[in-house]
Amino acid sequence: MAAYVLVNVEITDSAGFAEYRKLVPATIAAFGGRFLTRGGATEVLEGEWQPHRLVIIEFPDVAAIKAWYHSPEYQRLLELRKRTATSDLVILDGV
Numbered sequence: 041m042a043a044y045v046l047v048n049v050e051i052t053d054s055a056g057f058a059e060y061r062k063l064v065p066a067t068i069a070a071f072g073g074r075f076l077t078r079g080g081a082t083e084v085l086e087g088e089w090q091p092h093r094l095v096i097i098e099f100p101d102v103a104a105i106k107a108w109y110h111s112p113e114y115q116r117l118l119e120l121r122k123r124t125a126t127s128d129l130v131i132l133d134g135v
Contacts, residue, residue, distance in 0.1 A: 042134035043102040044076075049127045050092040056124035064117055071108035073099040098134075105131055 051057045068074070076096040084090065099105045108114055121127065 041101060043099050043105055044132040044134060045073075045095075045097040045099065045105055045129060046132055047095040047097075047127055047129045048091050048093070049095060049121075049125050051125045053124040056120065060117055060120045060124060063120075064114075067111065067114045067117060068097055068108060070113070071099060071104045071111070073097050073104065073108060102131060102133060 065075070074097065076098050078095050079093045082091050082094055099108065109118075
């Protein structure tokens with residue numbers, strides 16, 4: 041069953057984050073993932089949440105997400121993301 045990663049990102053270093061943005065797609069694809077949305081305009085219809093930059097990534101299943109997230113390839117990029125942005129990242133089990 042498909043599973044999803046939802047990320048709310050606030051970029052604090054645009055130049056550094058551009059490098060992360062360039063390198064991360066290959067790590068996602070290696071685990072069967074694909075972007076459903078990567079930034080873009082948001083509009084809050086209900087509630088108080090004011091997201092920054094939303095990213096939704098689809099993977100084949102939760103195991104693939106965890107394998108990607110903990111992979112050595114992504115762990116190197118994770119450090120870059122943490123230096124250049126603040127983020128909230130959650131796993132959503134699919135329908």
